[in-house]
Amino acid sequence: MIRVLLAEDQAMVRQGLKMMIETDKEIQVTAEAVNGKEAVELCGNHTFDLVIMDIRMPVMDGLEATRIILSRRPETKVLILTTFNDDEYALEALKSGSRGYLLKDADTSELIRSIRSCLEGGLVLEDQVAANILPKLMNHNAPEEVDESLTPRELDIICRIGEGRSNREISEELALSVGTVKNHISIILDKLELRDRTQIAIYAIRHGLV
Amino acid sequence: MIRVLLAEDQAMVRQGLKMMIETDKEIQVTAEAVNGKEAVELCGNHTFDLVIMDIRMPVMDGLEATRIILSRRPETKVLILTTFNDDEYALEALKSGSRGYLLKDADTSELIRSIRSCLEGGLVLEDQVAANILPKLMNHNAPEEVDESLTPRELDIICRIGEGRSNREISEELALSVGTVKNHISIILDKLELRDRTQIAIYAIRHGLV
DNA sequence: AACTCAATATGACGGAGGTCATGTTTTTGG
DNA sequence: CCAAAAACATGACCTCCGTCATATTGAGTT
Structure with missing residues (x-):
């Protein structure tokens, strides 16, 4: 019943x-x-x-x-x-x-x-x-296509920023120096025409990278 | 036919x-x-x-x-x-x-x-x-419920961070001093148990605030 | 009236983030 | 094989971020 x-x-x-x-x-x-x-x-x-x-x-x-x-x-x-x-x-x-x-x-x-x-x-x-x-x-959740000039390394770092990691954490996870991570980020900001890591994080989420 | x-x-x-x-x-x-x-x-x-x-x-x-x-x-x-x-x-x-x-x-x-x-x-x-x-x-886009201890002002600032604004921009938009914005952010970080503005931006998006 | 809390403000301080110049090593494509 | 691109590194430099201590105002509660 x-x-x-x-x-x-x-x-x-x-x-x-x-x-x-x-x-x-x-x-x-x-x-x-x-x-x-x-x-x-x-x-x-x-x-x-x-x-x-x-x-x-x-x-x-x-x-x-x-x-x-x-x-x-x-x-x-x-x-x-x-x-x-x-x-x-x-x-x-x-x-x-x-x-x-x-x-x-x-x-x-x-x-x-x-x-x-x-x-x-x-x-x-x-x-x-x-x-x-x-x-x-x-x-x-239409994944607007990601800028194709980004290298695999850069995409990886974008993802990690999108997960809220600091430069130090990212450098440890990838076995890099903090300076290198910063360099990559500078290039990313330039390519995506963004201003800071927060905007990268937003980009990452909006493009379905995380 | x-x-x-x-x-x-x-x-x-x-x-x-x-x-x-x-x-x-x-x-x-x-x-x-x-x-x-x-x-x-x-x-x-x-x-x-x-x-x-x-x-x-x-x-x-x-x-x-x-x-x-x-x-x-x-x-x-x-x-x-x-x-x-x-x-x-x-x-x-x-x-x-x-x-x-x-x-x-x-x-x-x-x-x-x-x-x-x-x-x-x-x-x-x-x-x-x-x-x-x-x-x-x-x-x-599951809207996990937002921390209810957040005040309207704090929510407002969270949204703006989620849109990628800097403290200076937020202070101008809300007619506040930069210091006040920073104060609010400190309280937000404390309440949400986050570490920096990037994590706030992620929080904002994940909770559908932007 | 006394109290609490949100909202505002100030200034000092340390640290993280980002820029720039420069250089080395690997990978890769023509 | 050679040139270009990607990846990695260092150090100096400045800015923005976030913390802390402290304080004032107004709204709402007890």
Whole structure:
């Protein structure tokens, strides 16, 4: 038996959802909440396999409630429920640790399929939503190409600066003199048109070298 | 009419797929290729709405073929076809610009649904695959929580260090004396248990403050 | 009223960072 | 094989960074 907590402020939507969900004999809505705060409290006192959480609710919204619940009971699966096919929300919903994103206009079979997929470890994502957020996530760590005039040695040193090492530490790790490390850094600063090691560290991280 | 190019080296799979696809009267397999190279050549001479591309093929694999085709005809949709629910491939497939990821054991209705969703701009992703790759993409910019003992002023200065500013620049931007900026930095270093401004910059980026 | 804390300031001090000039040794490519 | 580039080294020099001690102001608390 799958125990579901339904967190949704609109009684009508809640009722409709409950009926749709309980079409499946193995799934039961064992509790309902009208806002995020109630949902958090219920999760403190009871155990649920799945929480279906509306994103817009009074008192405490669904994303914050999700974060709190997962920080206390990480094994709980949370599916975010929303009206809009809004990729901004989708990203936030995923960052908060939810296991997916249900649209309110989904039909019963779609709903059941999503719930079961989620409980089996899947992440439920509309194709349209996926098309919007994946490129964002990929571009975000898009490794802009590194200046190709950099030598292997210089790249190595850039990495170490990006890890927060001092010149002394770098010189010891590479069995060089401190002066040599400084020389390399001077050349790096020149090639990359930067001013100091801090900017090198930023460069290193932004270009995915660390 | 939707024109599909089928790139798959195994004749049997190709035949089966073709029959499943053409269940839908609006979709037609107008060409077939037995490896990536053939697929690329066919795309040069003809126009297709969709390419279904096996990932493992002789001569040229599906990922490389995808990259070449998309560099020449970016409007083409490519769906990658594979046997395994392998997230390593999935990431590569998405990076290559494909619009999703079909499993060979999908049934006919699933297949048709995926094709149509893809042509409508969707990104087709198994829930299990999504569950594997999304955390990877998100962890990269995982906003570990920032030390809460930091004051607003200190956070501000941390951000500016994370942008590569010198003490002098920061003091001018905030209308402070250089000494005050240094004082703040000393306190920041103490609170975060760091050693120098470079490590502060790294902290700022890793915690999503910049 | 007494207290705490954030924010500001000053000046002195030592050390790390970065520049420059110069030179040697290896690697590598034509 | 020779020339160019990369890697390594030294020492002098100056600047910027960060520490420390000390102090003032204003906001909020008890």
